[in-house]
Amino acid sequence: MSDILVIDDEKDIRDLIGDILEDEGHQARLAWNSTSAFTEINAAAPDLIILDIWLKNSELDGIDILKKTKRDNPDIPVVIISGHGNIEIAVAAVKQGAYDFIEKPFNIDQLMVVVSRALEASKLRRENTSLRQSAFSPEQMIGETFAFKSLKNQLEKVAHSNGRVMLSGPAGSGKEIAARFIHALSDRHAMPFVSVNSASIEPERMEEVLFGVENGATGHQPGLFEQAHGGVLFFDDVADMPLGTQSRILRVLVDQQFSRVGGSDTVRVDVRVISATNRDLIKQIKRGKFREELFHRLNVVPVTVPSLEERRDDIPLLCAYFAEELNRTQGLALRDLSPEALAKLQTMNWPGNVRQLRNTMERVLILGPEVGKIKASELEEASPTGSDTDRGKIITQAIATLSLREAREIFEREYLVTQIDRFAGNISRTSSFVGMERSALHRKMKSLGISSTGDRAVVSLPPKK
Numbered sequence: 001m002s003d004i005l006v007i008d009d010e011k012d013i014r015d016l017i018g019d020i021l022e023d024e025g026h027q028a029r030l031a032w033n034s035t036s037a038f039t040e041i042n043a044a045a046p047d048l049i050i051l052d053i054w055l056k057n058s059e060l061d062g063i064d065i066l067k068k069t070k071r072d073n074p075d076i077p078v079v080i081i082s083g084h085g086n087i088e089i090a091v092a093a094v095k096q097g098a099y100d101f102i103e104k105p106f107n108i109d110q111l112m113v114v115v116s117r118a119l120e121a122s123k124l125r126r127e128n129t130s131l132r133q134s135a136f137s138p139e140q141m142i143g144e145t146f147a148f149k150s151l152k153n154q155l156e157k158v159a160h161s162n163g164r165v166m167l168s169g170p171a172g173s174g175k176e177i178a179a180r181f182i183h184a185l186s187d188r189h190a191m192p193f194v195s196v197n198s199a200s201i202e203p204e205r206m207e208e209v210l211f212g213v214e215n216g217a218t219g220h221q222p223g224l225f226e227q228a229h230g231g232v233l234f235f236d237d238v239a240d241m242p243l244g245t246q247s248r249i250l251r252v253l254v255d256q257q258f259s260r261v262g263g264s265d266t267v268r269v270d271v272r273v274i275s276a277t278n279r280d281l282i283k284q285i286k287r288g289k290f291r292e293e294l295f296h297r298l299n300v301v302p303v304t305v306p307s308l309e310e311r312r313d314d315i316p317l318l319c320a321y322f323a324e325e326l327n328r329t330q331g332l333a334l335r336d337l338s339p340e341a342l343a344k345l346q347t348m349n350w351p352g353n354v355r356q357l358r359n360t361m362e363r364v365l366i367l368g369p370e371v372g373k374i375k376a377s378e379l380e381e382a383s384p385t386g387s388d389t390d391r392g393k394i395i396t397q398a399i400a401t402l403s404l405r406e407a408r409e410i411f412e413r414e415y416l417v418t419q420i421d422r423f424a425g426n427i428s429r430t431s432s433f434v435g436m437e438r439s440a441l442h443r444k445m446k447s448l449g450i451s452s453t454g455d456r457a458v459v460s461l462p463p464k465k
Contacts, residue, residue: 002119005046007031007065008081009056013104017050020108021115033058034065042266045073048118051098053082053089063096070097071220072267074229077118081106138184140177142321143314145424147306151178158301159185164253166298167276169305172355175276176236178305183232188272191231194224199240206245207261211252214263223260225252228271235275238298239284246291253297273298308353313424315346318354322361332365340376346422348379413448413459416441420450420457427452 004026008014011032018028029046031037033055040046049069053062060068066078080093083104093101099118102111141152158165159182167175176195183193201209212223224233235241241249252258257268275298284290308315319337327334337345350356364378402410416434423429431441445451449460 001025001027002047003027003029003044004048004050004115005029005031005037005040006050007037007055007062008050008052009033009054009058010052013052017111020111024112026115034060037065038068038265041069041073041076045076045268047076047122048115049076049078050115051078051080053080053093063092066093066096066098068265072265075122077122079114079118138181140321141181142317143311144317145311145313147310148314151303151305152181154303155181156185158182158303160187161301162272164272164298164300165274166300166302167274167305168302169276169278170307170351170353171278172353173305173307174354175278175305176234178303179232179234179274179276182274186232186272188231192228193232193234194228195234195236196224197236199237203242203245206242207248210245211248211258212260212267214260214265220260220263225258225269225271226267229269230271232272232274235273235298237277238275239277239279239281239290243289243291246294250291250294250297253294308350308357311424312346312422313426315357316342318357319345319361322358323365326362326365330362332362333368333370335365335368335371336373338373338375341374341379343422344376344379347418409448412444413450416445416448416450417457417459420452425452425456 004021006014006017006021006028007030008017009032014030014032018030021028029040031040035058037051041049051062051065055061055065062080062082066080069076069078074097077099078097080089080098080101081104082089082101089101099121100114102114141155143149143152155178165179165182167178169175179195180193183189196209198206208221208223210223210225212226213221248258252269253273256270257266259266281290281295281299285292285295316337319342323332323334323336326332345357345360352359360379364374368374368378416430419430419434420427423433427438427441431438434441436444451458451460
């Protein structure tokens with residue numbers, strides 16, 4: 001059963017159409033002017049509108065009602081009827097988004113055929129639309145480590161639901177890529193993916209950006225919620241959203257409808273919200289910076305995106321992917337990494353995570369030669385400022401007053417800790433790389449006070465005698 005709104009200033013006509021629709025198993029609502037029409041539309045969006053062009057004692061005529069309806073509720077099909085119909089009016093109505101045009105007096109069978117076709121066309125359009133395909137491909141999720149596979153498994157599970165997801169993780173770890181992966185695998189993949197960085201929008205403009213602005217009787221500027229209709233709206237850095245806007249977001253999540261800034265008409269949307277943060281929102285709530293109710297609405301399915309440090313073994317795959325991507329999109333030379341360069345990348349600090357790694361590859365490919373493998377020396381400028389150099393100075397200063405045996409012990413400890421961290425705590429791979437039997441490596445680690453816990457090395461130095 002479909003809910004159909006009939007708008008006609010002639011009581012006999014609207015009652016007749018209403019009775020016909022109800023006899024055919026539909027639910028009919030009746031309106032006689034623009035005020036009563038928008039009261040009904042704002043109360044609940046109908047599945048179809050049958051609209052008379054000429055309305056007496058109405059602030060807006062049928063064409064203006066059609067314009068506002070298609071603007072605020074684009075999925076509602078509208079069938080125009082008129083006793084004064086001509087080809088010009090029919091063309092004008094169709095140009096404004098009407099599904100079809102029927103001239104009074106109409107044949108009942110003809111009316112029902114048009115109604116059935118309009119409802120079916122609306123259903124098919126919602127199900128099969130492919131006008132806004134996302135450029136994202138699931139193949140962009142690159143990685144083979146346990147941490148990455150665990151993330152990917154969680155994202156695949158939540159993709160086929162409509163639940164709201166909260167992605168948490170350090171800056172640059174790939175939270176937007178994870179959100180796009182959910183969108184690409186979901187039933188909404190053919191609909192828009194709209195991303196908004198809450199930190200990049202001025203607080204006083206946040207509501208205009210999200211909900212749009214009403215500019216008079218017929219003009220308007222759509223907001224991001226409208227642009228994401230049918231698809232996914234991704235809130236990055238959600239902790240930076242102003243408190244006042246948080247209240248409105250909470251209401252929209254509950255009702256899936258809102259009014260534009262400066263307007264009063266109800267705009268309905270069907271949007272799945274995915275949010276991301278690199279902050280502890282529980283602490284933000286305690287400080288009064290984030291609404292607890294909104295947190296619980298957004299945090300239906302919490303997913304943690306690992307840092308690059310937790311998935312160092314993925315660095316070779318990521319570098320190869322970035323090199324191919326930069327070659328394809330920017331025409332940069334397609335160069336492989338030398339073993340020394342790869343080892344350096346896997347032991348460097350990455351506070352900027354995957355984003356920093358990509359920037360590093362781009363910089364090296366821009367500044368480096370056109371041919372040959374990437375050398376470790378080319379990565380010097382890509383290292384976090386001063387980190388490797390400062391660390392080297394500290395070690396040099398520390399061993400200057402030590403005996404050879406003590407200095408060698410410091411070197412071995414630093415070397416093994418670096419290799420164990422590089423291979424994410426995998427002792428078999430570490431022993432293979434350093435050229436030691438696994439049992440011999442365990443003995444060496446024990447003598448140096450090194451143990452492997454999870455994905456990294458832990459040093460517990462024995463007390464000095």
